Amino acid sequence: MEALPALPGLLINLPAAMRAGSKAKDLLIAVLTNSTICELHLDPGALSTSQTAQMQQKLGKNRELRQAQRAHTELGAEAPRTPTSARSGVPLSKRVLSWGRGGAGSSSASGEVPVLGVLFSSPLVVQDPISGQVLPAEMLDLDRERDLICDSMREAKRNLRVRFEFATTDRLRTLVTLGQCCGLHYSGHGDQNLLMMEDGRGQGHLVMVPALKKLLKAGGDASAGLASLKFVVVSACFSEAAAQAFVEAGVPHVIAVRLSQRLSDVAAAAFTKAFYLALAVGRSIRVAYEIGKEAVMNSPNMQSAQAESDKFLLLGRGNHDSIPFPALATVDAWHPPPNPAARHQQTLPAVAECFVGRNVETYKVVTGVLDRRLVSVTGLPGVGKSAVAIRALNYLAQRGYFSDGVIYVDCSMASSTEQLGALLGQQIAIARPPQPDTSPTAATPAASPAAAAIPPTTPSPANPPSSDQRTPGQSHKSPTPRDAVAVLQSLHCLLVIDGVPRAVAQSAPFADFLAGLLSFPRVRTLLTAVEHIGHSLGEKVVNIEALSPPETARLLVKLSPKPLKLGDLNPPARNTGDFLQRLAVHPLVVGFEGNPGRVKATAPQLARVGLDAVRIVPPSTPQQSARPRECSRSRGDSTSIQPTAFSIPTAASPPTALSPPLAASPTAAPVRRSTSSGASVPIRQATSAPSLQAFGHG
Numbered sequence: 001m002e003a004l005p006a007l008p009g010l011l012i013n014l015p016a017a018m019r020a021g022s023k024a025k026d027l028l029i030a031v032l033t034n035s036t037i038c039e040l041h042l043d044p045g046a047l048s049t050s051q052t053a054q055m056q057q058k059l060g061k062n063r064e065l066r067q068a069q070r071a072h073t074e075l076g077a078e079a080p081r082t083p084t085s086a087r088s089g090v091p092l093s094k095r096v097l098s099w100g101r102g103g104a105g106s107s108s109a110s111g112e113v114p115v116l117g118v119l120f121s122s123p124l125v126v127q128d129p130i131s132g133q134v135l136p137a138e139m140l141d142l143d144r145e146r147d148l149i150c151d152s153m154r155e156a157k158r159n160l161r162v163r164f165e166f167a168t169t170d171r172l173r174t175l176v177t178l179g180q181c182c183g184l185h186y187s188g189h190g191d192q193n194l195l196m197m198e199d200g201r202g203q204g205h206l207v208m209v210p211a212l213k214k215l216l217k218a219g220g221d222a223s224a225g226l227a228s229l230k231f232v233v234v235s236a237c238f239s240e241a242a243a244q245a246f247v248e249a250g251v252p253h254v255i256a257v258r259l260s261q262r263l264s265d266v267a268a269a270a271f272t273k274a275f276y277l278a279l280a281v282g283r284s285i286r287v288a289y290e291i292g293k294e295a296v297m298n299s300p301n302m303q304s305a306q307a308e309s310d311k312f313l314l315l316g317r318g319n320h321d322s323i324p325f326p327a328l329a330t331v332d333a334w335h336p337p338p339n340p341a342a343r344h345q346q347t348l349p350a351v352a353e354c355f356v357g358r359n360v361e362t363y364k365v366v367t368g369v370l371d372r373r374l375v376s377v378t379g380l381p382g383v384g385k386s387a388v389a390i391r392a393l394n395y396l397a398q399r400g401y402f403s404d405g406v407i408y409v410d411c412s413m414a415s416s417t418e419q420l421g422a423l424l425g426q427q428i429a430i431a432r433p434p435q436p437d438t439s440p441t442a443a444t445p446a447a448s449p450a451a452a453a454i455p456p457t458t459p460s461p462a463n464p465p466s467s468d469q470r471t472p473g474q475s476h477k478s479p480t481p482r483d484a485v486a487v488l489q490s491l492h493c494l495l496v497i498d499g500v501p502r503a504v505a506q507s508a509p510f511a512d513f514l515a516g517l518l519s520f521p522r523v524r525t526l527l528t529a530v531e532h533i534g535h536s537l538g539e540k541v542v543n544i545e546a547l548s549p550p551e552t553a554r555l556l557v558k559l560s561p562k563p564l565k566l567g568d569l570n571p572p573a574r575n576t577g578d579f580l581q582r583l584a585v586h587p588l589v590v591g592f593e594g595n596p597g598r599v600k601a602t603a604p605q606l607a608r609v610g611l612d613a614v615r616i617v618p619p620s621t622p623q624q625s626a627r628p629r630e631c632s633r634s635r636g637d638s639t640s641i642q643p644t645a646f647s648i649p650t651a652a653s654p655p656t657a658l659s660p661p662l663a664a665s666p667t668a669a670p671v672r673r674s675t676s677s678g679a680s681v682p683i684r685q686a687t688s689a690p691s692l693q694a695f696g697h698g
Contacts, residue, residue: 117181119167121188126204136359156280158328190236216249252318286320357551365392379544382597382619404491412499424484481513546594549584559603
């Protein structure tokens with residue numbers, strides 16, 4: 001109550017008090033949010049009409065809450081719980097009314113918590129603008145990117161909302177038009193003349209810098225939508241030109257990477273985490289920028305730390321000593337926003353840890369699912385059908401394409417259509433339509449609600465649902481597949497039937513089941529089998545071919561239980577490129593015939609023997625292979641290779657481990673969001689094998 005005598009003086013000069021950042025400001029905030037103050041009589045000339053009305057409204061809410069608490073206390077009941085905001089989760093009686101400079105940098109005049117918008121771009125493929133060929137794009141680790149920013153917010157413990165979305169031109173334009181974000185972070189691939197967005201179907205959308213400028217200035221008055229943006233971070237290689245587009249649109253502070261420089265993963269991670277932590281605790285743009293660069297300088301296991309730090313630029317015409325978040329309220333714990341992908345990661349099968357050379361196939365599956373009701377992924381055993389299907393369903397789930405979820409069923413053990421029906425019944429029985437997520441922080445596409453996965457079970461076809469699991473009146477007979485999926489008729493979901501046995505896939509009852517499933521207008525079905533179903537069902541077939549020899553070599557390096565060294569080849573390889581080129585024609589790799597299942601089953605032997613002594617294990621029965629094949633010499637030599645001992649390295653040929661991204665190394669960092677050759681668009685295919693040369697990790 002000692003604050004009351006000082007209150008009139010503070011109210012008379014309220015704007016100055018709120019800008020001061022002093023004890024007077026803290027005192028005023030404490031008084032306005034204190035539930036023991038029942039009324040304030042304000043001089044009408046001291047404040048503006050809107051400020052007066054806002055304070056009176058807040059005091060009225062506090063008074064109503066106190067009266068309710070007092071009534072419950074007099075009756076001997078428990079006082080009602082303080083209501084919390086549905087948007088931020090902060091107790092209403094404890095929300096601090098922040099008065100930032102201009103209102104947008106800290107909190108708006110309506111008391112809204114400031115928002116940091118984050119746009120991720122990680123398409124599966126990109127189309128060569130000259131040849132029209134679809135080339136694989138290097139995927140970014142979006143979960144790690146998200147975790148870095150969330151870790152900074154969690155450590156800062158400030159009341160700042162973060163909104164994660166996927167970078168399409170529509171979402172960028174929407175965020176700019178609505179003016180909801182005070183900061184914007186773009187993370188993705190870049191080149192000297194463009195940024196790569198997503199097209200919403202798995203393909204990269206190359207947004208040239210002139211088009212980006214027009215996008216930001218659309219509507220005439222560019223400042224109308226961009227006024228709320230205090231800063232933009234363009235975390236992509238060669239992003240200086242794209243950053244200038246934001247500067248010309250009126251953003252006062254823009255951080256980018258020099259026009260002629262590529263950015264490493266380690267440098268990007270170190271800068272991002274340190275920069276946002278500094279901003280959240282109230283540092284200026286310039287100070288946060290310098291802290292981020294110092295974090296890069298002191299990051300462990302980084303080659304040329306000074307050069308990496310010098311790649312960052314601070315652009316813009318604003319005063320870089322300004323503070324974008326000068327008065328964020330401290331919270332006990334910062335909680336990240338809802339993430340559609342997080343709902344799937346523990347319930348849907350995980351993407352293969354070593355996923356090589358299947359981006360184009362995954363893209364075909366994704367577009368097939370979006371366009372057709374039935375998609376079949378086919379191929380020989382071990383070729384990677386399930387891996388591609390799981391990669392595709394996770395890609396779709398992460399972006400929230402299906403409002404009623406993704407249902408995954410592993411039916412590889414089903415020997416009949418009846419057992420398949422039992423598996424489907426068990427899985428779908430636990431399905432519950434997801435609750436609509438109305439939080440504005442949910443990272444969902446503009447036209448698609450957040451997806452919710454249906455938790456999978458691990459049923460066995462030999463153990464159908466027991467009697468106590470059936471509802472009263474339910475028959476003890478296992479449901480047919482058509483009966484099992486009847487509840488999906490009105491849902492918008494993706495049903496994934498993985499590993500359909502050949503006997504089941506070619507049976508008439510299974511075809512009848514699929515025909516009924518195709519009558520559900522909003523259900524998409526994705527199945528994997530050795531052969532396509534046929535039966536005039538109008539299915540989209542994606543056949544998985546063998547990996548190329550270079551891709552097989554890369555997969556072997558990734559799956560090896562110990563790092564492969566240049567000296568593992570005889571004679572030793574000169575460098576990583578020479579090692580991979582020679583490994584691709586090694587009899588062991590040739591013997592794999594591009595089958596990932598064989599590579600996975602065989603790779604554990606490398607923990608005990610050298611490359612020349614490894615015996616290929618078939619993918620179907622790796623544990624029961626009584627006579628594994630031996631790799632044969634190339635050039636038609638059918639003589640099997642005899643086991644040989646490791647060669648002892650000499651001083652002239654030290655054992656050098658492969659460098660990233662093939663093997664961990666403390667002396668080099670994988671190149672991120674960049675061209676491997678440094679060449680600008682137009683993109684040209686540099687090798688005969690389909691690969692993306694203009695965008696990737698190098």
